[in-house]
Amino acid sequence: SVLQSVLTSFPLLFPPPSLSPLPVPWCIMGHVGFYGLDETDLDKEFRLPTTTFIGGSESALPLREIIRRLEMSYCQHIGVEFMFINDLEQCQWIRQKFETPGVMQFTLEEKRTLLARMIRSTRFEEFLQKKWSAEKRFGLEGCESLIPALKTIIDKSSENGVENVIMGMPHRGRLNVLANVIRKELEQIFCQFDSKLEAADEGSGDVKYHLGMYHRRINRVTDRNITLSLVANPSHLEAADPVVQGKTKAEQFYCGDDDGNRVMSILLHGDAAFAGQGIVYETFHLSDLPSYTTHGTVHVVVNNQIGFTTDPRMARSSPYPTDVARVVNAPIFHVNADDPEAVIYVCKVAAEWRATFHKDVVVDLVCYRRMGHNEMDEPMFTQPLMYKQIKKQKPVLQKYAEKLIAEGAVSRQEYEEEISKYDKICEEAYARSKDEKILHIKHWLDSPWPGFFTLDGQPKSMSCPSTGLTEENLNQIGQVASSVPVEDFTIHGGLSRILKSRGEMVRNRTVDWALGEYMAFGSLLQEGIHVRLSGQDVERGTFSHRHHVLHDQNVDKRTCIPMNHVAPDQAPYTVCNSSLSEYGVLGFELGFAMASPNALILWEAQFGDFHNTAQCIIDQFICPGQAKWVRQNGIVLLLPHGMEGMGPEHSSARPERFLQMCNDDPDVMPALTEDFAVRQLYDCNWIVVNSSSPGNYFHVLRRQILMPFRKPLIVFTPKSLLRHPEARSSFDQMLPGTHFQRLIPEGGAAAESPEEVKRLIFCTGKVYYELTKERKNKGMEGTVAIARMEQLSPFPFDQVKAESERFCNADLVWCQEEHKNQGYYDYVKPRIRTTIQRAKPVWYAGRGPAAAPATGNKFTHLTELRRFLDTAFDLDAFKDQQ
Numbered sequence: 070s071v072l073q074s075v076l077t078s079f080p081l082l083f084p085p086p087s088l089s090p091l092p093v094p095w096c097i098m099g100h101v102g103f104y105g106l107d108e109t110d111l112d113k114e115f116r117l118p119t120t121t122f123i124g125g126s127e128s129a130l131p132l133r134e135i136i137r138r139l140e141m142s143y144c145q146h147i148g149v150e151f152m153f154i155n156d157l158e159q160c161q162w163i164r165q166k167f168e169t170p171g172v173m174q175f176t177l178e179e180k181r182t183l184l185a186r187m188i189r190s191t192r193f194e195e196f197l198q199k200k201w202s203a204e205k206r207f208g209l210e211g212c213e214s215l216i217p218a219l220k221t222i223i224d225k226s227s228e229n230g231v232e233n234v235i236m237g238m239p240h241r242g243r244l245n246v247l248a249n250v251i252r253k254e255l256e257q258i259f260c261q262f263d264s265k266l267e268a269a270d271e272g273s274g275d276v277k278y279h280l281g282m283y284h285r286r287i288n289r290v291t292d293r294n295i296t297l298s299l300v301a302n303p304s305h306l307e308a309a310d311p312v313v314q315g316k317t318k319a320e321q322f323y324c325g326d327d328d329g330n331r332v333m334s335i336l337l338h339g340d341a342a343f344a345g346q347g348i349v350y351e352t353f354h355l356s357d358l359p360s361y362t363t364h365g366t367v368h369v370v371v372n373n374q375i376g377f378t379t380d381p382r383m384a385r386s387s388p389y390p391t392d393v394a395r396v397v398n399a400p401i402f403h404v405n406a407d408d409p410e411a412v413i414y415v416c417k418v419a420a421e422w423r424a425t426f427h428k429d430v431v432v433d434l435v436c437y438r439r440m441g442h443n444e445m446d447e448p449m450f451t452q453p454l455m456y457k458q459i460k461k462q463k464p465v466l467q468k469y470a471e472k473l474i475a476e477g478a479v480s481r482q483e484y485e486e487e488i489s490k491y492d493k494i495c496e497e498a499y500a501r502s503k504d505e506k507i508l509h510i511k512h513w514l515d516s517p518w519p520g521f522f523t524l525d526g527q528p529k530s531m532s533c534p535s536t537g538l539t540e541e542n543l544n545q546i547g548q549v550a551s552s553v554p555v556e557d558f559t560i561h562g563g564l565s566r567i568l569k570s571r572g573e574m575v576r577n578r579t580v581d582w583a584l585g586e587y588m589a590f591g592s593l594l595q596e597g598i599h600v601r602l603s604g605q606d607v608e609r610g611t612f613s614h615r616h617h618v619l620h621d622q623n624v625d626k627r628t629c630i631p632m633n634h635v636a637p638d639q640a641p642y643t644v645c646n647s648s649l650s651e652y653g654v655l656g657f658e659l660g661f662a663m664a665s666p667n668a669l670i671l672w673e674a675q676f677g678d679f680h681n682t683a684q685c686i687i688d689q690f691i692c693p694g695q696a697k698w699v700r701q702n703g704i705v706l707l708l709p710h711g712m713e714g715m716g717p718e719h720s721s722a723r724p725e726r727f728l729q730m731c732n733d734d735p736d737v738m739p740a741l742t743e744d745f746a747v748r749q750l751y752d753c754n755w756i757v758v759n760s761s762s763p764g765n766y767f768h769v770l771r772r773q774i775l776m777p778f779r780k781p782l783i784v785f786t787p788k789s790l791l792r793h794p795e796a797r798s799s800f801d802q803m804l805p806g807t808h809f810q811r812l813i814p815e816g817g818a819a820a821e822s823p824e825e826v827k828r829l830i831f832c833t834g835k836v837y838y839e840l841t842k843e844r845k846n847k848g849m850e851g852t853v854a855i856a857r858m859e860q861l862s863p864f865p866f867d868q869v870k871a872e873s874e875r876f877c878n879a880d881l882v883w884c885q886e887e888h889k890n891q892g893y894y895d896y897v898k899p900r901i902r903t904t905i906q907r908a909k910p911v912w913y914a915g916r917g918p919a920a921a922p923a924t925g926n927k928f929t930h931l932t933e934l935r936r937f938l939d940t941a942f943d944l945d946a947f948k949d950q951q
Contacts, residue, residue, distance in 0.1 A: 087144075087145060087146055087405060089374065089405065089435050089437075090211075090405060090406060090407035090435070090436060090437055090462065090465075101132075101136075106132070110132055111131070111132050111133040111136075112131050112132070112133055113131065113132055114129050114130065114131050114132075115129060115130065115131075115132055115135065116128060116129045117129060117130060117135075120161065120164070121164065121168060122164055122165045122168040122169045123135065123138040123139060123142065123168045123169075123170065124170075125169065125170040125171070138168070138170065139168075142167045142168045143167070145411070146404060146405035146408040146411040147167065147402065147403065147404050147405075147411050147414070147415055148402075148403035148404075149163060149167055149400070149401075149402055149403075150389075150391075150395070150400065150401040150402075150403070151163045151400040151401070153395055153398065154398045154400060155398065156398070159398075159400075159426060162422075162425065162426075163400055163418075163422075166418045166421075167418075172414075173410065173411070173414050175410055175413075177478055179413075180410075180473055180476075180478045180479075181473075181478065181479060182290075183217055183409055183410065183413055183469075184469060184470060184473055184478075184479060184484070184487070185487055186216055186217040186220055186249070187213060187214065187216075187217060187409055187465065187466045187469055187470075188466065188484075188487050188488055188491055189216065189248075189249045189491050190209065190213040190214070190215070190216035190217065190245060190249055190466075191213045191464065191465075191466040192488060192491050192492060192495070193244075193245050193248055193249060193491075193495070194208045194209055194210050194213070194245060196492070196495045196499075197244070197262075198444070200259075200262070200499065201262045202444070203444075203445070204262055204444065205276075205278075205443040205444060205445060206244055206277075206278065206443075206444060207240040207241050207242070207243065207244075207278050207442075207443055207444075208241075208242070208244075208245070208439075208440060208444065209241065209242035209245045209371075210438070210439035210440055210464075211373055211406075211436050211437040211438045211439040211440075211459070212241075212242065212371050212373060212406050212434055212436035212437075212438075213464075213465050213466060214406045214407075214409045214412045214434065214436070214465060215242055215245075215246075215337075215369070215371060215406075215434060216242075216245060216246070216249045216250060217409060217412065217413060218369060218412050218413070218416045218432065218434065219236075219246065219250045219335065219337075219369065219416075220249075220250055221413050221416040221417055221420070222335060222367050222369075222416045222419060222420045223250070223288065223295065223297070223335075224288060224290040224291060225416070225417050225420035225421065225424075226333055226420050226423070226424065227288045227290070227291040227293050227295050228290075228291050229330075229420070229421075229424040230330050230331060230424075231295070231330070231331060231332070231333050231424075232293070232294060232295060232296065232331045232332070233295070233296040233298075233320055233324075233331060233332040233333075234295065234296070234297050234298075234332075234333055234334070234335060235298050235300065235313055235316050235317045235320065235332070235333075235334045235335075236251075236297065236298065236299045236300065236313065236334070236335045236336070236337070237299070237300045237302060237309040237310060237312065237313035237334070237335075237336050237337065238299065238302075238309075238336070238337035239302070239306055239307075239337065239338070239339055239342065240278040240279070240304070241339060241371055241373075242337075242371065243278045243279075243299075244258055244277065244278060246299065246337075247280075247282055247299065250297070251282050251284050251297045251298075251299055252284060252286060252297075253282050253284065254498070255494070255495060255498030255499075255502075256498045256499070256501040256502040256505065257502075257505075257512055257513075258277070259498060259499050259502035260502040260505040261277035261280075262277070263502070263505070274697065275301070275697040275698060279301060279302055279303065279304070279697075280301055280513040280698070281298065281299050281300050281301030281302075281513055281514065281515030281516075281698060281700075282297075282298065282299045282513055282514075282515060283296070283297075283298040283299075283514060283515050283516065283517055284296070284297050284298070285297075298316075298515050298516065299515060300312055300313050300316060300515050300516075300660070300663075301513070301515050301697070301698040301700065303685075303689035303690070305685050305689055306339065306342035306346055307338065307342050307343070307346040307348045307349050307352075308348060308656065308685050308686065308689060308690075309656075310336055310348055310349060310352040310653075310656070311348065311351065311352045311355065311652070311653045311654070311655075311656030311657040311659075311660065311686075312656045312657070312659055312660035312663070312686075312690065313334050313336060313660060314334060314352060314355060314356075314361070314363050314366065314657055314660060315656065315657035315658055315659060315660025315661040315662075315663070316334075316516065316660035316661065316663050316664050317332055317333065317334040317363040317366075317660070318361065318362075318363050318657070318660075318661055319660070319661040319662075319663070319664030319665065319668075320332045320664055321363065321364070322599075323664065323665060328364055328427060329362075329363055329364025329365060329427055330364075330424075332363075333363070333364075333365065333366070333367070333423065334363050334366045334367075335366070335367045335368075335369065336366055336367075336368050336369070337368075337369050337370075337371060338368060338369070338370045338371070339370070339371055339372075339373070339376065340370055340371070340372040340373065340374065340375075340376065340381070340384075340390035340433075341375070341376025341377070341379065341381075341384045341385075341390070342376070343368075343370050343390050343391065343393065344384060344385035344387060344390040344391075344392070344393065345376070345384060345385065347652075348652050348653060348656070348685075349393055350393055350396070351648075351650045351652055351653030351654075352653050352656075353393065353394065353396060353397050353399075353429065354396075354397070354648055354650070354653070355648060355650075355653060355654070355657060356397055356428075356429050357397065357428075358647075358648060359645070360603070360643060360645035360647075361645075361647070361648075361654075361657060364427040365422075365423040365426065365427040365428045365429055365430070366423075366429050366430075367419050367420065367423055367429075367430055367432065368391075368394065368399075368429065368430065368431040368432065369431075369432045369434060370390060370391055370431065370432065370433045370434060371434055371436065372390055372391075372433050372434055372435045372436060373436050373437050373438040374435070374436075374437060374438075374455075375438055375448075375452065375455070377442045378442070378448070378450070378451040378452070380452070389401070389403070389433065390433070391403075391431050391433045394429065394431045397428075397429055398428070399428065399429040399430055399431055400422065400430055400431070401430075401431040401433060402415040402418065402419060402430070402431065402432050402433065403433040403435055404432065404433065404434060404435065405435055406434040406435055406436035406465070407436070407465045407468060409465065409469050412434065415432055416432060419431075419432050437455075437459055437462065438459075439459055439462075439464075470484050513698070513699075514698070514699060514700060515663075515698070515700065516663040516664060516700060518665065518666045518701075521666045521667075522778075526699075528751065528777035528778045529777055530777045531744050531747050531748065531751070531777065532744065532747055532777070533746075533747055533750075533772060533775055533776050533777070533808075534775055535805055535806050535807060535808055536767075536768045536771035536772050536775055536807070536808055536809060537768075537803055537804045537805045537806055537807035537808070538588065538592050538803060538804070538805070539804070539805060540578075540800060540804065542592060542595075543575075543588060543800050543803060543804075544575060545635075546587060546588050546591035546592060546595075546635060547571070547572075547574075547575030547580075547584065547587075547588070548572075548575065549587075549591060549631050549632070549634055549635050550568075550571050550575075550584055550587040550588075550591070550631065551568045551569070551571035551572035551575060552568065552572075552631065553568070553619060553629060553631065554629065554631050554634035555629045558619065558621050558627070558629055559621055559622045559623050560619050560620075560621075560622065561620070561622055564616060564619065567616060571583075571584055574797075578799055578800040578801070579797045579798065579799055579800070580763050580764065580767070580797065580798050580800075580803070581763055581791070581792070581796065581797055582614065582763045582766065582786075582787060582790060582791045582796065583610070583614045583615055583616075583791065584763065585763030585764060585766050585767040585798060585803075586615070586763075586766065586767070586770070587632070588767050588803065589766070589767045589768075589770035589771050590602075590632060590642065590669075590770070591632060591635045592771065593640075593669055593770075593771065593774055594632065594635050594636070594639040594640050594641075594642055595635055595636045595639050596640075596774075597638075597639070597640050597667075598640055598667055598668060598669055598774050599640045599641060599642075599643070599665075599667070599668040599669070600632075600640070600642050600643070600668070600669045600671075601642075601643040601644075601645075601658070601661060601668065601669070601670050601671070602617070602643070602644045602645075602671045602673065603643075603644075603645050603647050603654060603657075603658050603670075603671070603672055603673075604646075604647050604654065604671075604672050604673035604674060604675070604707075605646065605647055605649060605673075605674075605675040606646055606675060607644060607645070607646060607647075607673050608644050608645070608646050611673075611675050611676070611709065612709075612788055612791055614791045614792070617630060617631075617632055617642075617644045618630055618644060619631065630642060630644065632644070651674065651679055651680060651682035651683035652682055652683045652685060652686060654672065654683075655672050655680075655683040655686045655687075655706075656683070656686045656690070658670050658671075658672040658704060659686060659690055659691060659702065659704050662702050662703055662704040663700065663702060666701070666703060666779050667774075669703070669705065669770065669773060669774055670703070670704050670705065671704075671705040671706075671707055672704065672705070672706055672707070673706075673707035673708075673709075673786075674706070674707070674708050674709065674722070675709075676709050676718070676719050676722075677708030677709050677710040677721065677722020677723070677785065677786075678718050678719060678720065678721055678722065678723075678922070680706065680708055680722060680723070681723065687706075688730075690702075691704065691706075691755065691781045692730045692754055692755060692781075693754065694781075695754060695780075696732075696754060701778060701779040701780065702779055702780075702781055703773055703774070703779035703780065703781065703782070704781050704782075705770070705773060705781075705782045705784065706781070706782070706783050706784065707784050707786045708722035708783065708784065708785055708786060709722065709785075709786050709787070709788050710722035710724065710759070710785040710786065710787075710788075710834070711785075711787055711788050711789065711790075711834065711835045711886070712886040712887065712916075712923050712930065712934075713788055713789055713930075714923075714924075714927045714930035714931070715923070716923060716924075716925040717921040717922050717923050717924070717925060720922050720923035721887065721891065721922035721923060722785050723891070723922070724757070724759070724785055724861070724887070724891075724892055724893055725887075725890075725891045725892060725893070725895065725896070727755070727757050727783050727862075728757060728861060728862055728893060728895075728896035729895075729896070730754070730755075731753065731754065731755070731757065731862040731863075731896070732752075732753060732754045733749075733752075733753060733862065733863055733864060735896075735899035735900050735903060736899065736903055737903065738866060738903050738904065738906075739866055741866070741867045741870075745867055746811065746865075746867075747776070749863035750776060750778075750780060750863060751778055752863070753780060753862060753863045754780075754781075755780055755781040755782070755783060755862070756780050756781070756782045756783065756860065756862065756863070757783045757785075757860070757861045757862040758782065758783065758784050758785070758859060758860050758861065759784075759785040759833040759834040759858075759859065759861060759893075760784065760834070760859050761790070761796070761813070761833070761834055761835065761837045761838070761857050761859065762796065762797075762798050762802070762813070762859075763796065763797065763798045764798025764799070764802035764803050764807075765798070765802075765809055765810055765813070765859050766784070766786075767798070767803055768803070768807065768808060768809035768810075769782065769784065769809045769859075769860075772808075772809050785834060787834070787835055789835065790835050790838070793838060795838055795841075796838065809859070809860070810859055811858075811859055811860040811865040811868055812856060812857065812858050812859060812860070812865045812868035812869065812872065813856065813857040813859060814856050814868070814871075814872050814875075815829075815854035815855055815856055815872070815876075817850055818850040818851045819850060819851055819852070819853065819854035819855075819876075820854070820875075821851075822851065823854070823875045823876050823877075824877070824878055825851060825852065825878075826851075826852060826853065826854045826876045826878065826879045827852045827853065827878070827879055827880070827944050828852065828853045828854070828879050828880050828881075828882060828942075828944060829853075829854045829855075829856065829872065829873065829876040829879040829880070829881055829882070830853060830854070830855045830856070830882045830883075830884050830914070830941060831856050831858055831869070831872075831881070831882070831883050831884070831897065831901065832855060832856075832857060832858070832883070832884045832885065833857060833858045833859070833861060833885070833893060835886070836884060836885060836886045837855065837857050839886070839934070839938065840855050840884060840938070840941060841855060843938045843941070843942060844942065847942050849942055852944070853942060854872075854876050854879065856869075856872045858893075858897070861893055861896065861897070862896070864896075864897070864900045866900065866903075866904050869900075869901055869904045870904045870905070873901075873904065873905050880909065880910075880912065880947065881901065881905070881909055881910070881911045881912065882911070882912045882913070882914050882941060883897055883898060883901070883911055883912070883913055883914070883915075884913075884914040884915060884937070884941045885914075885915040885916075886915060886916065886934070886937070887915060887916060887922070888915070888916040888917065888918055888919040888922070889913060889915055889916065889917055889918045890918040890919070891919075891922060892915065894913055894915065897911075898911045898913075910947075910950075912946070912947045912950070914937050914938075914940040914941035914946075915937050916933050916937060
């Protein structure tokens, strides 16, 4: 039992392994007294329990030899953290991999391959430093073994049947990974350093160490096809993690890979960011959720023991940067990156773990950073002693080559020939790069969509067909929406009433918001378009309006999704409540939407107010993604929005922020061509919509797929309108030939005598219903016209012009329920003025400027509402301001 105690606790109590390439003082634990033993017991022979593998074929060993073997397993260049895993089979699997004697033997061929890979990794960085010494490239010097590490993970995974590897990584070593792992043409990398080349593609482009890549090739070790893609990313560290996972999930979904046997992800991290960025934790927590799992990710941490200028002792409170992985029981393999063979062995084990258990695993490459944060930076200012030590440190390639030459595995001549061979490859590629005349960002696309665009990347047409449906189709989807398609399924009594009222609406040829959404989703599924709706509580809907997943009231966990019973050969519908995360989940859905243009991917915030927790994904990926990376994306954001007296955190989706980031020019009236509406959509960076009718919401969702290109769609969705008796649409507005209305013009009494109209109010969203009610109460239907701007961006210049000209004697007012410094006013005012050639002012009716989006006091809320409605209908309100 004493020996059992030694063996089971050794991985917990081992002396620190010699992980760091830099000298760290430590002493061997010779404290046998801790276990009630003394020196005389060291030569006693003990019978080995079945839980250990250190004996190999032997069943008993002297204690001295037991300790030696345990030290060889756990106290050399590899440190293994796994004792926290609460699964005996998994723990024993890891023990066997590290305790079995002679397990780290390499063949001559494997050693020579490893040396060749180390040469490529090292000489690539040296070549860049020689040619572009004054350029930032965030080189890999100090962790050159990363390249053979990644190649080993890919080789082993390919051997286990993986055909597609999706990678995410920060800037450090990215060019080296592109060149030597993904095998991007060297000349394409080198010409990125040429400051005289102009970009061929539209958009702003991005710096070379942010660009992505996609490449299908033969894996030389396994002789099998493998597709490698590296996802483009911003400087915001770890932001690409959930994006990679979403893209991986999508690729698995589309090829029917339910267990992750064919598609996998590899995520690279820096030590400081892995410990410091909360998105790492959010992404780990998606790893085992049914609708988000990618069945195991291999995480590789380039642990150079510094974050820019910050020491680890200032950068984290945990002992290791990898401790966050313990929350999901992921084993953590720490390895000294100056021992390439130990690195390769650990990476093989990591790949095998993922193939065996389909769970996350972390490889911590403990290394150093030979240069500063970038090649221009001076690290001696802040880490003088560390960098004095680094200057003395022999490069890992030199160490490993000397080891192999001493062993006789290679001769010095063979080693030098291999270096000359790779140097020649680099020089030839450099010469070819001089012939490049233009930079093509699309050569760096991480998610090509074969067949969707023309061969030169253009849309196949510049028109959008009608988004309407036949009456028969609407009725059929309506029947599904109002029924339970599974027998002996008991639903909640309240839900029975909801389904019954849906059935009545269908018979009356009308839809409310939930039914309009149902019609859009159901019709797309019938057309073979996958629909995925994700977010907090989306299955039922925050406001209890959706009910896309029915729960049997008598059988635990028995559910039914009627939307998957729309048609026999339909596409699958995925609706999934997410974890309570915005940043991680929105990033995941964005990645999912990257994989294919033929899917409608939607993320719904619980309230629009909470999207700012995911601001990084919105600001760095969704808004500028196409401009930076020539990468279109059709993701839809559903953001519940509206001033309803619910306080400052449940009122505003911050429309002003989305509109401020739109790329159109407020001061230029565009040419109103025949294809103006579609051309505008093609030119914009995203579409911003605040629909006031369920029929229009139905159309905009269908348009998202029927357009010949993809753009992100931001929809400010309603709350009280979900059940508003007037917020209904007739089937007539959804039949063949109908389209999304960018602006809904005045259609009532005011339209009969437009010259009599004294005021034209432009508005958007829910406030329309408050305005029409007030207009009716005041008896002003003939003197005040109200036009609803359903699509705010791209701005409907043509329709605003037509409406302004129709009511030529009216003054113009923009009315909104949001505060003046928020909402839409600052966006629409200059554009309306441009449309009317600044002939009239555009007056404002709405709440005054404020710091918070809304009041928390119900009385104040109603007072503010009353005040701006009075202003909107007071025809003399702006006389003094003329």
